[in-house]
Amino acid sequence: MNSKHSDVLILGGGVIGLSCALQLLRAGRGVRLLEQNTMASGSSHGNCGTITPSHLPLNAPGTLSKALKWLLQVDAPLRIKPSFDPALLSWLLHFAARCTPQQFRSGAATKLSLLQASRSLLAALIRDEQLACEFVESGTMYVWRDAQSYAEAAAEYRMLCELGIAVERLDGDAARALEPALNASIVGAHKHPDDARLRPNRYAAELLRRVRELGGTICEQTAITGFSCDGGRIASVATTNGTYSGTDVVFALGAWSPQLGSQLGLKLPIQPGKGYSITYSRPGRAPTIPLVLKERSVCVTSWASGYRLGSTMEFAGYDHSLNRTRLDALARGAAEYLHEPVGPIVEEEWYGWRPMTYDDLPILGRAPNHANLVLATGHGMLGVSLSAVTGRLVAELITGQKPSLDLAPYSPARFR
Numbered sequence: 001m002n003s004k005h006s007d008v009l010i011l012g013g014g015v016i017g018l019s020c021a022l023q024l025l026r027a028g029r030g031v032r033l034l035e036q037n038t039m040a041s042g043s044s045h046g047n048c049g050t051i052t053p054s055h056l057p058l059n060a061p062g063t064l065s066k067a068l069k070w071l072l073q074v075d076a077p078l079r080i081k082p083s084f085d086p087a088l089l090s091w092l093l094h095f096a097a098r099c100t101p102q103q104f105r106s107g108a109a110t111k112l113s114l115l116q117a118s119r120s121l122l123a124a125l126i127r128d129e130q131l132a133c134e135f136v137e138s139g140t141m142y143v144w145r146d147a148q149s150y151a152e153a154a155a156e157y158r159m160l161c162e163l164g165i166a167v168e169r170l171d172g173d174a175a176r177a178l179e180p181a182l183n184a185s186i187v188g189a190h191k192h193p194d195d196a197r198l199r200p201n202r203y204a205a206e207l208l209r210r211v212r213e214l215g216g217t218i219c220e221q222t223a224i225t226g227f228s229c230d231g232g233r234i235a236s237v238a239t240t241n242g243t244y245s246g247t248d249v250v251f252a253l254g255a256w257s258p259q260l261g262s263q264l265g266l267k268l269p270i271q272p273g274k275g276y277s278i279t280y281s282r283p284g285r286a287p288t289i290p291l292v293l294k295e296r297s298v299c300v301t302s303w304a305s306g307y308r309l310g311s312t313m314e315f316a317g318y319d320h321s322l323n324r325t326r327l328d329a330l331a332r333g334a335a336e337y338l339h340e341p342v343g344p345i346v347e348e349e350w351y352g353w354r355p356m357t358y359d360d361l362p363i364l365g366r367a368p369n370h371a372n373l374v375l376a377t378g379h380g381m382l383g384v385s386l387s388a389v390t391g392r393l394v395a396e397l398i399t400g401q402k403p404s405l406d407l408a409p410y411s412p413a414r415f416r
Contacts, residue, residue: 006032009246014044017252018207019391025214036223040204046350048299049200053115054192057107057360075329077297081316094358118389133203140195150188181287255353272353277310280343296333364410
């Protein structure tokens with residue numbers, strides 16, 4: 001047999017691919033991962049590391065109208081770069097059709113089952129596999145400076161309660177008592193006690209360690225260039241380092257899914273949602289609870305080993321520039337809410353692309369026309385949060401078990 005044949009061949013080495021690999025190895029399957037760069041060097045690396053069953057979908061009513069108002073504001077929290085891009089236009093039209101109260105609530109309820117399952121699985125996985133990734137069950141807190149915006153957020157609070165998501169509504173004084181890093185401008189907050197945090201690059205490194213320890217094969221600097229199919233199966237995968245094959249194949253290519261999926265006849269309406277972060281050494285008054293600064297859409301996370309400002313969403317294609325204006329907006333935004341918004345030393349400035357579907361749900365399940373292909377992509381802003389449940393579901397599919405959650409809402413066939 002060809003030495004480059006594997007039991008399970010996983011395409012993509014982010015936290016989703018690594019989580020699938022770990023669960024498959026635990027189930028007794030052999031695994032090889034292909035990654036075009038180094039493992040977990042994309043959006044798995046520089047995000048803010050919050051684990052958020054409280055997260056609501058992007059398609060809130062009014063989201064697109066805000067983006068249109070911000071069209072020429074280069075540092076806006078949500079920016080759509082003006083361009084003629086038919087794929088992006090189609091994505092935006094589908095997204096706009098879902099920015100209704102009914103669709104928003106339905107999407108939140110659908111995603112919640114995945115998020116809550118993954119939250120429990122992640123805590124158990126970190127404990128059982130002894131993953132040293134600075135995991136803390138800290139909760140998260142969303143904070144407001146504008147009284148009108150905070151009053152309007154009462155509707156969001158009610159929906160969270162109706163969905164069964166734990167949330168506490170706090171006034172400014174209560175928010176500052178809970179998190180003294182906040183300054184006097186804060187008028188209110190939502191505390192999500194069931195959320196958590198970890199350091200994402202360390203989480204990915206620990207997943208990689210366990211995959212190697214359990215016998216997984218890692219192939220970095222191995223870019224996929226094409227596929228060969230035979231009899232309704234993927235027969236081989238061509239790469240810059242030769243040809244590989246697998247009895248089963250997992251497609252976990254994140255933001256690069258549309259280009260490579262099209263070679264397999266897959267319709268994967270994913271747009272790269274570009275996010276930014278700045279990592280600092282810890283300031284003296286670093287928050288103990290991860291924060292979302294609502295009016296500026298800036299996320300703030302502290303770990304024992306560092307401090308990060310991140311977020312923003314930019315639809316600008318696969319633009320490789322490190323946009324200084326958007327990076328600087330993170331620190332400017334944090335300065336409005338925090339006593340000490342930045343750390344003394346900048347350790348890293350980063351950007352990465354999130355794989356955004358227009359219904360803000362991941363793509364999980366068997367491919368319609370390839371019997372040995374399982375898709376695990378389109379996780380949007382929640383790759384870390386959804387990594388544990390995705391790994392379990394993919395392992396269940398490949399080992400012939402009944403999936404522990406209904407996969408119909410996440411099926412690749414929904415885009416036909």
